[in-house]
Amino acid sequence: xxxxxxxxxxxxxxxxxxxxxxxxxxxxxxxxxxxxxxxxxxxxxxxxxxxxxxxxxxxxxxxxxxxxxxxxxxxxxxxxxxxxxxxxxxxxxxxxxxxxxxxxxxxxxxxxxxxxxxxxxxxxxxxxxxxxxxxxxxxxxxxxxxxxxxxxxxxxxxxxxxxxxxxxxxxxxxxxxxxxxxxxxxxxxxxxxxxxxxxxxxxxxxxxxxxxxxxxxxxxxxxxxxxxxxxxxxxxxxxxxxxxxxxxxxxxxxxxxxxxxxxxxxxxxxxxxxxxxxxxxxxxxxxxxxxxxxxxxxxxxxxxxxxxxxxxxxxxxxxxxxxxxxxxxx
Amino acid sequence: xxxxxxxxxxxxxxxxxxxxxxxxxxxxxxxxxxxxxxxxxxxxxxxxxxxxxxxxxxxxxxxxxxxxxxxxxxxxxxxxxxxxxxxxxxxxxxxxxxxxxxxxxxxxxxxxxxxxxxxxxxxxxxxxxxxxxxxxxxxxxxxxxxxxxxxxxxxxxxxxxxxxxxxxxxxxxxxxxxxxxxxxxxxxxxxxxxxxxxxxxxxxxxxxxxxxxxxxxxxxxxxxxxxxxxxxxxxxxxxxxxxxxxxxxxxxxxxxxxxxxxxxxxxxxxxxxxxxxxxxxxxxxxxxxxxxxxxxxxxxxxxxxxxxxxxxxxxxxxxxxxxxxxxxxxxxxxxxxxxxxxxxxxxxxxxxxxxxxxxxxxxxxxxxxxxxxxxxxxxxxxxxxxxxxxxxxxxxxxxxxxxxxxxxxxxxxxxxxxxxxxxxxxxxxxxxxxxxxxxxxxxxxxxxx
Numbered sequence: 001x002x003x004x005x006x007x008x009x010x011x012x013x014x015x016x017x018x019x020x021x022x023x024x025x026x027x028x029x030x031x032x033x034x035x036x037x038x039x040x041x042x043x044x045x046x047x048x049x050x051x052x053x054x055x056x057x058x059x060x061x062x063x064x065x066x067x068x069x070x071x072x073x074x075x076x077x078x079x080x081x082x083x084x085x086x087x088x089x090x091x092x093x094x095x096x097x098x099x100x101x102x103x104x105x106x107x108x109x110x111x112x113x114x115x116x117x118x119x120x121x122x123x124x125x126x127x128x129x130x131x132x133x134x135x136x137x138x139x140x141x142x143x144x145x146x147x148x149x150x151x152x153x154x155x156x157x158x159x160x161x162x163x164x165x166x167x168x169x170x171x172x173x174x175x176x177x178x179x180x181x182x183x184x185x186x187x188x189x190x191x192x193x194x195x196x197x198x199x200x201x202x203x204x205x206x207x208x209x210x211x212x213x214x215x216x217x218x219x220x221x222x223x224x225x226x227x228x229x230x231x232x233x234x235x236x237x238x239x240x241x242x243x244x245x246x247x248x249x250x251x252x253x254x255x256x257x258x259x260x261x262x263x264x265x266x267x268x269x270x271x272x273x274x275x276x277x278x279x280x281x282x283x284x285x286x287x288x289x290x291x292x293x294x295x296x297x298x299x300x301x302x303x304x305x306x307x308x309x310x311x312x313x314x315x316x317x318x319x320x321x322x323x324x325x326x327x328x329x330x
Numbered sequence: 331x332x333x334x335x336x337x338x339x340x341x342x343x344x345x346x347x348x349x350x351x352x353x354x355x356x357x358x359x360x361x362x363x364x365x366x367x368x369x370x371x372x373x374x375x376x377x378x379x380x381x382x383x384x385x386x387x388x389x390x391x392x393x394x395x396x397x398x399x400x401x402x403x404x405x406x407x408x409x410x411x412x413x414x415x416x417x418x419x420x421x422x423x424x425x426x427x428x429x430x431x432x433x434x435x436x437x438x439x440x441x442x443x444x445x446x447x448x449x450x451x452x453x454x455x456x457x458x459x460x461x462x463x464x465x466x467x468x469x470x471x472x473x474x475x476x477x478x479x480x481x482x483x484x485x486x487x488x489x490x491x492x493x494x495x496x497x498x499x500x501x502x503x504x505x506x507x508x509x510x511x512x513x514x515x516x517x518x519x520x521x522x523x524x525x526x527x528x529x530x531x532x533x534x535x536x537x538x539x540x541x542x543x544x545x546x547x548x549x550x551x552x553x554x555x556x557x558x559x560x561x562x563x564x565x566x567x568x569x570x571x572x573x574x575x576x577x578x579x580x581x582x583x584x585x586x587x588x589x590x591x592x593x594x595x596x597x598x599x600x601x602x603x604x605x606x607x608x609x610x611x612x613x614x615x616x617x618x619x620x621x622x623x624x625x626x627x628x629x630x631x632x633x634x635x636x637x638x639x640x641x642x643x644x645x646x647x648x649x650x651x652x653x654x655x656x657x658x659x660x661x662x663x664x665x666x667x668x669x670x671x672x673x674x675x676x677x678x679x680x681x682x683x684x685x686x687x688x689x690x691x692x693x694x695x696x697x698x699x700x701x702x703x704x705x706x707x708x709x710x711x712x713x714x715x716x717x718x719x720x721x722x723x724x725x726x727x728x729x730x731x732x733x734x735x736x737x738x739x740x741x742x743x744x745x746x747x748x749x750x751x752x753x754x755x756x757x758x759x760x761x762x763x764x765x766x767x768x769x770x771x772x773x774x775x776x777x778x779x
Contacts, residue, residue, distance in 0.1 A: 015364075015371070035364075035374045042363045043356055043379075050384070084598075092592040203566045209382040210350050216384050 007190045008070040008149040012041050026231045027056070027063035028224055036215040037064065037193075046173050046194035048158075048204075048212035054261030055217045056228075057197040061154035064193065071147060073192070074154045075140040077161035083168060087178060089137045095130045131182035142178050145188035153192040158208075159201040166208050174211050220262060222249055228262055233269045243280035244269055246313035248292065254305070256298040268292045282310045335361060337456055338397050339380070345393060345527035347386045353379060369398065396523045423486070426479030427502060434508040446516050449474040455517060459525045467520070468513040472506075475513075480506060538764045543623040543735065553764070557627060560768045561634030568609070568638045568775040607699040609778045610641035612727075614688065616706030617671055618648035618679040624735045624761065626667050628705050631767060633658055638775065643695060646670050647684035649677035653692065679709060681747070682716040689719050700727045701774050705761075707736045708748035715747040724754035729777060732758040733770055 012018055018034040037060075040047045049057045065072035075086055099106075113119035138146060144153040158166065172178060176191040196212060198204060220228060225245045230236065245265065252259045260268075268291045277284050285306055293299045302309075335357055339349050349357075356379045366372050373394050381387040433442045450456075453470035469477075480502060487499040537545070537552055545553055579602035588598045613632060615625045625646070632642055646654045652674055657666045696702070702723060708715075724730045732755045734741070734748060741748040752758050761767055 031371070032374050032378070035371065036378045039360060039363070039375055039378055043359060045356070090597075092597050096592060096595075206348070206382075210353060213378045214382050214387070215378060216387060 008068045008151075009041055009190075009193065011068060012038065014038070021067045022060075022063050025063045025066045027059060027067075028220075028227045028231060030220075030224060033060065033215065033217065036213055040193060040195075040213055043213070044176075044191055046155075046196055046212045047215050048196045048198060048209065049215045049217055050198050050200060051217040052219065052259065052261055053199055054263035055219060056262055057217055058154065058156055060217075061152050061195040061197075064195075065152040068150075068152070070149060070193075071151045072154060073140050073144045073147075073151050074156060076156045077158050077165070079160060079162060081161050081165055085139055086141050086165070086168075087139050087172075088142045088180060089139060090131070091135045091137050095135055098130065133183065136180065136183070141172050142186065144192040144194075145172075145176060145178055145186060147192065148189060150190040151192045153194045155194065155196045157199060157201075158196045159198040159204060163205060166205050170207060170211065173208075219252055219259070222246065225249070225262065225265060229266055229269050232266045233273060236269055236273055237278060239279055240272065240277060241269070243313045244272060247280060247285070247309055250309050250312065251292065251302060254302060256293070256301050257295045258293070258298060260292045264292050264294075280310055280314055282307055285310055332358060334398075338376075338393070340456070341393050341397055341523045342380060342390060344524055345389050346531070347381065347389055349380055372398075393523060396519060399519075423479040423483040426476040427483035427505070430476060430480050430509060431501060431505040434505050442512060445475055446471065446512055449513070450516055450520065455520045456524055458517065458521050459528050461521055461525065461529065463525070464514065464517045464521055467517040468510060471513040471517065472509055475509065477506075477509070480509075540764075541762045542627050542764065542767075543620065543762075545623075553627070554630065556764060557630050558634055560764065561631055564768065564772055564775065565635040565638040567772070568779070607728075607778050608641060609639050609775055610697070610700045611639050611703060611774065612643050612645070612692075612695060612700055613703040613705065614645045614647070614651070614684070615704075616648065616679060616681075616684075617646045617675045618677075621705065621707055621735055622671055622675055624705060624733075625670075627764065627767060628703075628733070629658065629667065630663060631771060633663070643692075645688065645692065646674045647687070648675055648679050649683055650674075651684040651687035678711050680713045681706070681708065681710040682714040682719075685716045685719040685723070688723075693723075696723060696726045698726070698728055699778075701777065702727045702730045703733065703774065704730065705733045705735075707734055707746065708732075708741070708751060709745045710747050712745050715750055717750055720751055721754050729756040729774075730754060731756060731770065731774055733761040733767075734758065735761060737762075 011021055015031070015034045015038045018037050019029045019031070022029045022034070036047050039045070049060065051057055061074075062072055064070075110119045110122055113122050136142075140153070144151050155169070158169075173194060175187075177185050177187040179185045219225075222245055225248070226241055229241055229245065248260055248265045248268070268288065271288050271291045272280075272284065275284065275288070286303070289299055289302065289306070293302060336354065339354050339357065342349050357376060360375050360379050361372065364371055364375050373391065376394065377387050377390050381390040432438060433445055449471040452474035453467055455467050455471065458464070458467055484499060484502045484506070487495045487502060490496070490498075533552065534556055537549060537556055581600045581602045584600040585596055585598070586594060588600055589596050611632065613628065615621070615628065617625050629644060632639065632644070636642065642655075644654045644658060645651055654666075654670050654674075657669055660666075661669065732748075732751065736746070736748075738760055740746065748758070757770075757773065759766070759770055761770055
């Protein structure tokens with residue numbers, strides 16, 4: 001009797017289920033993100049995620065794998081990445097070692113052969129011993145195809161790879177199969193859930209874009225950012241949380257080189273918590289601004305307005321927002 | 331619904347969002363998967379499948395709102411009141427007029443919307459391309475709804491000359507006006523969906539082939555956007571990878587290193603790679619008089635594609651030559667150009683003086699991968715053109731390209747010394763429109779690949 005192997009994707013029954021599921025592992029999703037994941041699963045297409053650094057592109061893949069309890073297989077792209085490092089490689093060392101060890105055995109087996117032609121035909125009577133799956137070193141892409149329950153394959157920063165690599169990904173991403181000339185085509189029983197991320201270092205090719213669903217993750221709004229920080233930072237008070245998120249949101253409106261993203265907000269919240277800040281205060285902000293802003297010129301641009309922004313973030317308006325968001329706080 | 335989706339995709343395509351057949355199929359599968367009860371969900375899903383960049387997503391969202399607001403829920407299952415207009419032409423004028431006036435009664439909005447949708451389909455409204463066609467399509471729609479019978483009935487009533495007939499005529503006139511308004515509104519929306527992008531494209535096309543010196547202030551914003559588009563196109567084309575495998579030449583060192591783990595047996599053979607030069611561009615602009623109008627576009631274009639040309643230096647002169655990178659990089663573009671023209675654009679043009687200034691201060695910036703672009707008309711007020719210096723620059727640089735806003739027939743007339751510079755230029759071209767400019771810069775960058 002055939003055993004039906006369960007795939008690990010079963011919890012993804014609906015968009016709401018995905019949002020709720022991601023929530024359990026601390027990833028605060030929005031409808032666009034959950035929709036994209038749902039469609040990716042339904043249409044069996046990869047998702048290409050674009051957006052500024054630190055808004056949770058990579059984290060989505062990690063959270064999905066955690067929630068679905070599937071292996072996360074990560075391929076970090078860089079200039080010069082090639083098939084040998086992404087797909088598979090022959091274990092040359094092992095092949096050599098085995099030929100050395102088996103030398104005598106081979107001599108023995110071929111001993112009976114008189115001529116060169118004889119030994120050659122005898123040799124070809126054996127299978128391609130040294131080009132068999134046991135000498136195949138699976139790299140991330142092949143590894144992801146071989147998972148029985150499925151997997152989450154994260155191809156990180158695809159824009160950093162060369163164009164040739166992009167073209168080579170096409171076979172993998174559209175058919176979920178890999179061709180090894182010596183063995184044949186290896187097809188995934190359960191296709192991986194593929195997530196590609198891009199920071200837009202260069203424009204990606206049309207062919208790749210066409211094969212993917214497109215998802216843009218931008219900076220979160222006030223409410224979602226609060227929820228994310230709350231999920232990531234233990235023991236932060238509601239007052240501080242509300243004030244610091246208001247402050248970060250207003251920093252994003254200033255024209256600076258690198259606008260702070262969620263990762264920076266979380267770091268900053270942790271910093272403030274370490275310093276035992278209970279409310280946002282101008283001196284604290286000035287001292288810790290380098291956690292939020294990574295360029296000297298950005299800090300210089302924001303500095304003059306800090307006083308005003310802190311007042312706004314802690315002012316009556318902000319409190320009003322807090323009260324409406326959390327009615328039980330009064 | 332499938333028809334709705336395929337029409338929607340057509341609208342997207344006309345707005346420059348490239349949607350392949352595969353994606354169209356995906357869109358259909360998506361809708362089958364998620365259903366179309368939840369409008370927001372459908373919008374998110376289709377955006378995910380059809381739009382491939384942020385700007386495409388914006389276009390998608392705008393069109394989605396326009397397009398799917400045009401299709402009321404009832405249109406999928408037309409009700410009986412609108413079901414009998416297939417034989418509209420044979421219909422008795424009296425019945426038709428009665429039916430139409432029924433539609434315009436308050437409370438019948440749903441039926442009217444349905445009838446309008448059907449008429450829109452009958453009139454082929456989705457083919458609308460220009461705003462001038464709105465009236466024509468509105469007329470066709472009214473005819474499809476039985477407008478002629480209404481007209482006949484109206485004429486009949488007008489000839490009646492009784493108070494009763496007058497009242498009927500007045501009522502029918504109102505009905506006709508209401509129908510016309512509804513049809514026009516629908517046609518207007520269809521134009522927004524299917525035609526507006528087309529018109530924009532047409533205008534862009536016109537602007538790109540217009541003489542740059544004749545661009546009016548009102549078109550400046552459009553031109554700026556167009557220049558950005560051109561810059562993006564060129565940047566994408568030329569920021570391709572800078573390596574090229576040259577098969578046939580073995581890279582011994584790298585091969586040995588790569589195979590050190592297998593006792594130096596060359597399993598992995600590595601071939602030599604030829605590195606492409608990164609473009610380095612020196613642009614020298616004559617900012618006097620008539621040429622000044624062109625400088626703006628050239629500099630805007632070059633500075634918009636910084637990612638493809640990391641090494642870019644700009645100089646401006648009329649009498650004395652000055653580097654202007656600082657101004658361009660620190661100030662907002664329009665303000666920077668204004669400042670350059672104000673500070674440098676005065677004085678009588680002297681190419682000789684400019685070249686000797688360049689030699690004194692900036693000659694070291696020329697190396698064998700530099701392309702020098704000169705924008706100017708070569709009218710040097712009968713001064714010494716310093717051909718000797720120019721020849722020297724040309725021999726040290728990779729290429730010299732001269733862009734001349736003057737037509738070829740004027741070269742060499744009056745104080746123009748263009749023909750004397752020409753032998754040292756890899757190219758000397760007449761640049762009058764944005765298209766010319768794009769072509770020239772494309773050629774400059776192609777020389778590096």
